[in-house]
Amino acid sequence: MRDSPEFDAFYAATAPRVISQIYAMVGDRCEAEDAVSEAYSRAWQRWATVSGHTDPAAWVRTVAYRIAVSNWRRTWRRAVSHRRAAPPDSVPAPGPDTVTLVDALRKIPAAQRRAVVLHHLAGLSVAEIAEETHASVSAVKARLSRGRAALAVLLDDKETQPCPTTT
Amino acid sequence: MSDHDLNRRLTAFAADVESGTTLVAASAVRRRGDRRRASTRVATVGLGTVVAAAVVATAASGPVPGGSVAGSGGPSGSARPWPTGPGATASATPTRPAPHWPPADLPARPGCVPSTVAGGPATGPDLPAGLTMLHEGEPSWTVDRSRTTPSRFNPTGGADVTLAGRTAARTLTGPGRPIEEAHSPTVYSHQVFLFTDQVAARAAFTALVSGGEACGWINAHMNPGEEGRRVSMRWPGEYTPDLFWLRDVVLVLDGNALLVAESYTSGGGMSSGLSGDELRLILSPLCAASVVCA
Numbered sequence: 299m300r301d302s303p304e305f306d307a308f309y310a311a312t313a314p315r316v317i318s319q320i321y322a323m324v325g326d327r328c329e330a331e332d333a334v335s336e337a338y339s340r341a342w343q344r345w346a347t348v349s350g351h352t353d354p355a356a357w358v359r360t361v362a363y364r365i366a367v368s369n370w371r372r373t374w375r376r377a378v379s380h381r382r383a384a385p386p387d388s389v390p391a392p393g394p395d396t397v398t399l400v401d402a403l404r405k406i407p408a409a410q411r412r413a414v415v416l417h418h419l420a421g422l423s424v425a426e427i428a429e430e431t432h433a434s435v436s437a438v439k440a441r442l443s444r445g446r447a448a449l450a451v452l453l454d455d456k457e458t459q460p461c462p463t464t465t
Numbered sequence: 466m467s468d469h470d471l472n473r474r475l476t477a478f479a480a481d482v483e484s485g486t487t488l489v490a491a492s493a494v495r496r497r498g499d500r501r502r503a504s505t506r507v508a509t510v511g512l513g514t515v516v517a518a519a520v521v522a523t524a525a526s527g528p529v530p531g532g533s534v535a536g537s538g539g540p541s542g543s544a545r546p547w548p549t550g551p552g553a554t555a556s557a558t559p560t561r562p563a564p565h566w567p568p569a570d571l572p573a574r575p576g577c578v579p580s581t582v583a584g585g586p587a588t589g590p591d592l593p594a595g596l597t598m599l600h601e602g603e604p605s606w607t608v609d610r611s612r613t614t615p616s617r618f619n620p621t622g623g624a625d626v627t628l629a630g631r632t633a634a635r636t637l638t639g640p641g642r643p644i645e646e647a648h649s650p651t652v653y654s655h656q657v658f659l660f661t662d663q664v665a666a667r668a669a670f671t672a673l674v675s676g677g678e679a680c681g682w683i684n685a686h687m688n689p690g691e692e693g694r695r696v697s698m699r700w701p702g703e704y705t706p707d708l709f710w711l712r713d714v715v716l717v718l719d720g721n722a723l724l725v726a727e728s729y730t731s732g733g734g735m736s737s738g739l740s741g742d743e744l745r746l747i748l749s750p751l752c753a754a755s756v757v758c759a
Binding site for chain 2: 302305306309310313314315317318319321322327331335336338339340341342343345392393395396399400414415418419446449450453
């Protein structure tokens with residue numbers, strides 16, 4: 299197909315970044331990869347329209363997030379993983395900082411987490427987050443503020459936790 | 466922790482994730498999109514055919530006072546094809562192209578034995594008179610209040626195991642979400658069955674789950690802590706090479722009630738299904754009326 303090189307280049311250039319963003323938002327790497335793959339399929343399905351967007355990656359990210367948080371989708375993924383004879387995929391072990399950060403992100407409300415990731419990882423402005431998440435600017439500001447405060451406590455706790463003593 | 470520190474940690478996180486990411490091949494991603502695009506085209510042609518047929522029929526019979534093409538062209542409860550088990554047949558409707566049913570590669574399952582059931586409908590608790598189910602009254606959704614309506618989900622194709630001890634039922638059937646599922650036309654069915662008691666409800670629930678497992682459905686408990694009373698099952702058609710249809714069902718046991726929520730999706734995409742909130746919307750009126758709630 300005529301547009302496939304363009305789509306393939308877009309996919310290769312943006313998919314790893316979108317996966318990391320969705321992973322940070324949902325706290326599960328496999329779920330994030332699955333949802334992102336599905337979202338890119340949908341993007342290709344309507345590529346003539348999506349490619350004309352100012353930021354096609356934002357379209358993919360929005361769709362991927364919706365897929366990732368779908369109750370049914372998550373159930374289905376668990377079912378498939380359960381039935382697989384082998385481990386799902388050979389995913390390299392995350393670094394300790396990644397584990398700590400994902401653990402902390404999981405503990406804050408989903409709306410705050412999404413706002414924090416979009417602002418601090420995707421680099422979106424408050425207004426852009428409001429548009430992408432269908433929230434008001436003031437709501438986004440509140441989510442960012444609360445999310446940052448909660449993360450500060452969670453991450454500082456991890457950092458200052460004393461080492462267990464041996465007797 | 467400063468904004469700068471949070472930025473730094475998230476950037477390091479992204480670098481860690483991206484360095485270890487192995488992407489699905491772009492060609493595989495495109496293939497999936499192509500399949501869906503082709504199915505959407507089929508659906509559009511199917512819809513156009515039905516609308517054209519309705520226009521021709523209306524023109525041939527003359528104008529109907531108060532009637533409209535749109536009003537008569539939609540699928541009715543009795544005309545809507547719905548597979549009720551292996552061997553069932555479906556034809557084209559305005560909301561869904563004709564899927565292959567049963568699929569040619571339906572695997573033989575030695576343990577898949579048509580179910581049998583002792584007993585039938587019984588007298589006992591009824592649904593609250595004022596009960597309004599999720600989507601009830603919405604355009605394109607049909608309501609069936611018959612106590613003996615068969616369960617849409619009958620994985621073995623045998624006797625309807627939900628009929629034994631059933632005292633009341635309500636069945637809603639409707640289309641998928643117009644935008645979200647436009648790429649893969651979907652039909653939903655939400656059925657609530659009431660039984661004489663919790664034992665009868667559990668027997669029906671268990672029989673459906675075990676029948677599904679024996680006949681090749683993939684089974685998964687929906688949420689930790691809800692094992693034994695909430696199950697999601699899916700026909701594993703997604704992995705067949707000639708993917709053209711998918712079926713999902715959620716079974717929820719709640720006291721003496723059983724919810725069977727099924728989706729039937731044609732077009733290579735999966736349905737969005739029911740969210741946890743929607744499940745609660747269906748079951749909470751029953752709970753409030755003290756009909757169920759174990």
